[in-house]
Amino acid sequence: MARITLENVRKEYGDVVAVRGIDLEVSDGSFVVVVGPSGCGKSTTLRLVAGLESVTDGDVRKDGESLVGVEPKDRDVAMVFQNYALYPHMTARRNMTFGAGSATAFDDEEIERRVTDAAELLDIEDLLDRKPEALSGGERQRVALGRAIIRDPDVFLMDEPLSNLDAKLRIRMRAELAKLHEELRTTTVYVTHDQTEAMTLGDEVVVMNDGRVQQVDSPQRLYDYPANRFVAEFIGDPAMNTLDVTVEAGADGARAVHPGFRLPLPDGDGLDAAAGSGAVLGVRPEDLSLADADSGADAFEATVTVTEPLGDSLLLECRVGGDRLKTQASPRSDVGAGDTVALTPDPERLHLFDPDSGEAVYHSAGATTAPDRDGRATRSPATTPEER
Amino acid sequence: MTLLETIVDVPNRAAEYLSGERTGDRLARLREDGLAVHAALASLVLLLLFPVLVAVIVSTKESGIITGLGGLVPGGNTYANYYRALVELEFYRYMLNSLVMASVVVVGKLVVSLLAVLAVVYYRVPYKDIVFLFILFTLLLPVPVRFVPLYRLVTGLGWNNTVLAITVPYLASATTVFVLRQHFLSIPPSLVENAKLDGVGPLEFLWRVLIPMSKGILVGVSVIIFVYAWNQYLWPLVIVGDDLQVAQVGLGQLRGQAQAGDVAWALTMTGSVLTLLPPLVLLVLFRKPLLETFSIQRK
Numbered sequence: 036m037a038r039i040t041l042e043n044v045r046k047e048y049g050d051v052v053a054v055r056g057i058d059l060e061v062s063d064g065s066f067v068v069v070v071g072p073s074g075c076g077k078s079t080t081l082r083l084v085a086g087l088e089s090v091t092d093g094d095v096r097k098d099g100e101s102l103v104g105v106e107p108k109d110r111d112v113a114m115v116f117q118n119y120a121l122y123p124h125m126t127a128r129r130n131m132t133f134g135a136g137s138a139t140a141f142d143d144e145e146i147e148r149r150v151t152d153a154a155e156l157l158d159i160e161d162l163l164d165r166k167p168e169a170l171s172g173g174e175r176q177r178v179a180l181g182r183a184i185i186r187d188p189d190v191f192l193m194d195e196p197l198s199n200l201d202a203k204l205r206i207r208m209r210a211e212l213a214k215l216h217e218e219l220r221t222t223t224v225y226v227t228h229d230q231t232e233a234m235t236l237g238d239e240v241v242v243m244n245d246g247r248v249q250q251v252d253s254p255q256r257l258y259d260y261p262a263n264r265f266v267a268e269f270i271g272d273p274a275m276n277t278l279d280v281t282v283e284a285g286a287d288g289a290r291a292v293h294p295g296f297r298l299p300l301p302d303g304d305g306l307d308a309a310a311g312s313g314a315v316l317g318v319r320p321e322d323l324s325l326a327d328a329d330s331g332a333d334a335f336e337a338t339v340t341v342t343e344p345l346g347d348s349l350l351l352e353c354r355v356g357g358d359r360l361k362t363q364a365s366p367r368s369d370v371g372a373g374d375t376v377a378l379t380p381d382p383e384r385l386h387l388f389d390p391d392s393g394e395a396v397y398h399s400a401g402a403t404t405a406p407d408r409d410g411r412a413t414r415s416p417a418t419t420p421e422e423r
Numbered sequence: 424m425t426l427l428e429t430i431v432d433v434p435n436r437a438a439e440y441l442s443g444e445r446t447g448d449r450l451a452r453l454r455e456d457g458l459a460v461h462a463a464l465a466s467l468v469l470l471l472l473f474p475v476l477v478a479v480i481v482s483t484k485e486s487g488i489i490t491g492l493g494g495l496v497p498g499g500n501t502y503a504n505y506y507r508a509l510v511e512l513e514f515y516r517y518m519l520n521s522l523v524m525a526s527v528v529v530v531g532k533l534v535v536s537l538l539a540v541l542a543v544v545y546y547r548v549p550y551k552d553i554v555f556l557f558i559l560f561t562l563l564l565p566v567p568v569r570f571v572p573l574y575r576l577v578t579g580l581g582w583n584n585t586v587l588a589i590t591v592p593y594l595a596s597a598t599t600v601f602v603l604r605q606h607f608l609s610i611p612p613s614l615v616e617n618a619k620l621d622g623v624g625p626l627e628f629l630w631r632v633l634i635p636m637s638k639g640i641l642v643g644v645s646v647i648i649f650v651y652a653w654n655q656y657l658w659p660l661v662i663v664g665d666d667l668q669v670a671q672v673g674l675g676q677l678r679g680q681a682q683a684g685d686v687a688w689a690l691t692m693t694g695s696v697l698t699l700l701p702p703l704v705l706l707v708l709f710r711k712p713l714l715e716t717f718s719i720q721r722k
Contacts, residue, residue: 085620134620137624
């Protein structure tokens with residue numbers, strides 16, 4: 036068990052900057068997922084914690100003690116790799132015990148006992164005498180997890196451990212990982228490019244892009260209150276619609292004005308500052324509903340260009356005043372390409388972003404009910420202007 | 424399949440043909456495979472093997488002078504020739520010396536190369552690429568080129584006429600380093616990283632992970648090294664005396680035996696065949712890992 040702190044950590048490879056000064060706090064026993072597109076520096080960050088790479092600048096601390104210059108083996112962390120990193124010539128059991136002798140103070144008997152326990156926990160008792168080539172992808176990943184578990188490290192570091200598995204197995208292993216963490220409560224840092232994995236697994240999710248932390252928050256708050264356009268568009272599938280609008284203040288409140296619609300915006304923080312200028316309106320496809328003809332002034336018309344039946348819903352790509360947006364309709368809706376539909380956005384679920392910096396300036400959900408902070412501080416990147 | 428693969432594959436395919444249940448099947452299969460191609464390949468193989476076959480035949484004759492095709496009939500002196508060469512003329516001694524030399528070179532070269540590759544691949548050595556290039560550069564300086572300074576060095580150390588003299592100069596091998604490096608680079612880095620996190624030391628990693636994972640290639644490289652060492656002639660001739668002399672040089676002793684006023688060709692060929700045997704046995708036994716080493720095995 037341990038707390039990991041990253042302070043202004045930078046990593047450069049020659050001229051290439053992989054990590055541009057990030058601050059992060061991983062509290063004891065938590066499951067933190069670092070998510071971002073490939074090349075965003077998330078794996079590098081994990082390797083910096085593991086000690087497989089050395090920081091160019093800044094500090095990595097475990098329980099307050101600096102890890103800079105500490106050998107990987109002395110950090111008491113165990114890593115699970117995307118390609119499992121099992122030794123092909125050793126049986127599953129040997130793979131699990133091989134490093135344990137050097138990494139821990141356990142004697143052989145203790146290691147043996149721990150292997151049995153881990154095998155039971157992971158349901159791989161029957162596989163212990165097989166070599167990796169005789170195991171399926173999921174079984175290999177279990178063995179790799181078992182190897183990390185029997186070491187009983189302070190921290191688990193997982194580098195896209197589910198990426199090599201097929202979709203079904205990934206979902207099953209995801210649930211098992213969550214269960215495993217529930218039982219072990221070992222501090223875990225988990226890196227993935229898959230936002231679904233991030234949302235489902237993380238106590239806290241760190242969204243990274245271009246070597247910087249974009250937002251650290253609980254999954255739901257990340258989804259409801261994205262700190263900037265990148266987070267808004269990265270989290271959620273299908274991605275959030277973004278449309279250029281002008282914010283106009285009027286007697287009956289502010290409106291987002293677009294060639295295709297004039298949308299009333301509920302009063303809220305940041306709305307006054309945004310009034311009179313351009314902004315980017317963000318609205319998720321699932322927050323746009325197909326309205327009846329008489330649903331009132333909030334509805335606007337859109338022309339359907341493409342329909343994508345997903346089974347559980349019907350994804351519509353529409354054109355509104357020259358812009359495109361996506362929306363979800365009920366699966367058996369009688370809507371086809373070329374049809375005109377009326378869309379009503381959920382007034383509680385609108386976002387405005389600064390068109391230049393991409394920072395969020397307004398969330399309509401915050402307007403009517405204050406966000407439940409749940410005792411958790413919402414940390415935004417250092418570049419966020421404080422006055423917003 | 425390339426020609427080389429076809430040739431190497433001959434024993435397997437021959438066994439396949441012979442295990443056919445009926446003769447008809449075999450003929451049909453032969454036709455299917457292309458008779459003309461097989462004929463062409465067979466004659467090429469024969470051409471390659473011809474000198475060796477002649478040597479084998481001559482080693483069975485009394486005089487060993489062949490003047491025409493009619494002379495290519497095996498003689499009845501096989502046992503006498505081999506007994507005389509091996510026992511009376513003590514050729515077995517040379518072969519034993521060669522065996523010792525080649526074995527020491529194989530083990531020594533593997534140890535040195537493995538350690539060098541471990542450093543070149545897994546350590547952060549400054550100017551690593553230049554170091555590796557420098558190692559490759561030594562390919563341009565084989566033993567014969569270094570002859571004179573090497574002779575002075577070895578005699579200066581007082582090693583002349585010792586096993587050290589015919590083994591130590593061969594221990595560094597750029598070829599082996601190169602082959603092993605390419606192989607080690609193909610091993611996923613995450614294995615090393617996991618070992619690092621577990622605190623598995625470099626030598627333990629080498630011994631328990633890298634070597635077991637590289638068995639095939641190590642056997643292949645060993646065969647190449649063995650054949651190379653076994654075939655050394657000039658350096659042993661210069662640096663060691665008769666009691667440590669190797670088989671290739673020992674052949675000359677056999678030729679020196681006059682036979683009815685002529686060069687003893689039959690005995691010479693007997694020695695040649697004997698000298699050929701150990702590498703041949705290794706090649707046959709380890710042909711699979713050998714091909715793997717050169718990455719031309721049929722996948």
